[in-house]
Amino acid sequence: DVKVTQSSRYLVKRTGEKVFLECVQDMDHENMFWYRQDPGLGLRLIYFSYDVKMKEKGDIPEGYSVSREKKERFSLILESASTNQTSMYLCASSLQVDGYTFGSGTRLTVV
Amino acid sequence: AQSVTQLDSHVSVSEGTPVLLRCNYSSSYSPSLFWYVQHPNKGLQLLLKYTSAATLVKGINGFEAEFKKSETSFHLTKPSAHMSDAAEYFCVVSVVFGNEKLTFGTGTRLTIIP
Numbered sequence: 559d560v561k562v563t564q565s566s567r568y569l570v571k572r573t574g575e576k577v578f579l580e581c582v583q584d585m586d587h588e589n590m591f592w593y594r595q596d597p598g599l600g601l602r603l604i605y606f607s608y609d610v611k612m613k614e615k616g617d618i619p620e621g622y623s624v625s626r627e628k629k630e631r632f633s634l635i636l637e638s639a640s641t642n643q644t645s646m647y648l649c650a651s652s653l654q655v656d657g658y659t660f661g662s663g664t665r666l667t668v669v
Numbered sequence: 670a671q672s673v674t675q676l677d678s679h680v681s682v683s684e685g686t687p688v689l690l691r692c693n694y695s696s697s698y699s700p701s702l703f704w705y706v707q708h709p710n711k712g713l714q715l716l717l718k719y720t721s722a723a724t725l726v727k728g729i730n731g732f733e734a735e736f737k738k739s740e741t742s743f744h745l746t747k748p749s750a751h752m753s754d755a756a757e758y759f760c761v762v763s764v765v766f767g768n769e770k771l772t773f774g775t776g777t778r779l780t781i782i783p
Contacts, residue, residue: 591770598678600759601773616770648713658771660713 561585562651562661570667577636579664581649588653590632592616592624595646595663607632639668671696673760675774683782688732688747690777692760695741702743703761703771704734713759719743730754755781 565580583590589608593601593616603616605624613624621643625633632651636643649661676691694700704716717728724736730753734745743760760774 593773598775600675600775603770603772606770650713658715662712 562649562659564647564649564661564664566664567662568665568667570669571636571639573640573668575636575639575668577639577666577668579634579636579647579649579666581632581634581651581661582630583632583651583659584630585651585653585659586629587651587659588629589651590626591650591652592622592632592634593648593650594618595648601648604634639666641668644668671700671762671772673762673772673774675758675760675777677777678775679778679780681780681782682750684752685749688745688750688754688779690745690758690760690779692743692745692774693741694743694760694762696762701763702734702736703763704728704732704743704745705759705761705773706756707759707776708756716745716758750779750781752781752783755779 562583571577591606592604595601602618604618604622605613605616607613607626610626610629623635644667647664650658652658672695674693682688702719705713706716707713716732717726719726719736727733732747734743736743757776757778759776761771763771
């Protein structure tokens with residue numbers, strides 16, 4: 559089974575802190591994605607990557623950046639966390655359109 | 670551009686009765702369509718997908734969906750609801766241009782009444 563592992567299940571950070579959310583997949587997938595999930599809004603795409611060192615903005619990239627130095631790892635970075643970034647963050651990877659696998663999510667609270 | 674609209678944010682049905690979760694899509698090109706399910710405190714799981722083959726798609730746990738191009742709809746159905754079906758359901762659209770990204774609907778929370 560493909561595994562997508564997100565390093566933290568729950569995270570509490572202070573306003574203004576730099577926050578790193580890590581995601582690792584073990585199936586050599588080329589495509590990796592970061593979404594945030596908020597009640598009533600579904601999942602919204604923040605950033606995605608189709609290859610190492612490659613990144614593209616999704617629908618809501620403001621306040622976020624990403625890093626993909628190795629194929630298996632895709633990091634989401636909040637340069638200066640704000641309370642409106644309190645959310646559930648979901649990482650996914652895929653090889654082709656029917657191969658999306660999601661991680662269990664990181665629930666981030668910014669206080 | 671592509672989008673999906675889930676017409677109901679919350680659906681309640683009695684155990685043993687049919688389930689209907691409604692989804693309309695918009696896409697400039699031939700879409701791929703999916704339904705994902707998320708049980709409480711669990712990750713997202715693929716229920717079924719449509720990728721331009723048969724218009725009636727069967728998925729896991731007795732769910733199925735029918736692609737209707739004339740109505741731009743992809744409604745999810747199940748003949749008889751079970752308590753374990755209580756979850757949040759997402760309709761998703763994708764257009765493939767060599768690589769793809771998924772666009773999610775806002776979700777429908779399904780409650781099963783004993």
